[in-house]
Amino acid sequence: MTDADLIAACRQGNSRAQKLLYERFAGLMLSVCLRYLRHREDAEEVMIGGFVKVFRALDQYRNEGSFEGWIRRIMVNEALGQLRRKEPLHLAIDDVPSTAAVTPATADTQLQADDMLALLAELPAGYRTVFNLYALEGYSHPEIAELLGISEGTSKSQLSKARAMLQRRLTVANATAISTTPPKEYYATGRY
Secondary structure, rough: OOOOHHHHHOOOOOHHHHHHHHHHHHHHHHHHHHOOOOHHHHHHHHHHHHHHHHHHHHHOOOOOOOOHHHHHHHHHHHHHEEEHOOOOHHHHHOOOOOOOOOOOOOOOOOOHHHHHHHHHOOHHHHHHHHHHHHHHHHOOHHHHHHOOOOOOHHHHHHHHHEEEEEHHHHHHHHHHHHOOOOOOOOOOOOEE
């Protein structure tokens, strides 16, 4: 069943289609919510609330652009709302723009995706939110500023600080991974 067929069936109130739509996108949307929220329970709650909004607003989807992107935007907005309630961003966002230059992430890493998500989850809420919106969701600094009620300079500063913090943590994680790699055992082969 294509997305268009699924949307049409959901608009007609078909509960089987609603279940299929949920199953098709739930895993991906949970991962989106987990990038913003520290606790899995909060992310699951947001995702479920987001799907309620998806089903209620399905008539507003105009078949323009990606349906997945439309759902993702709803989930991001729900996650931001949850952050405002649970982890006030105004406490985590510095209003003083950083003078540090944005450093491109160049660390070669042996980390898996789960490890990277764990590093992202450790960032302060403001850093994590701006990083996710900019680097992963593709929002511009003016859009982020409007979404979060901060200045563009603050958005840029938070991104710079998030990148720097991630780079430091990646360096430490890589150093730890390298130091815990067991040494190769060489067996006596008669050749040295």
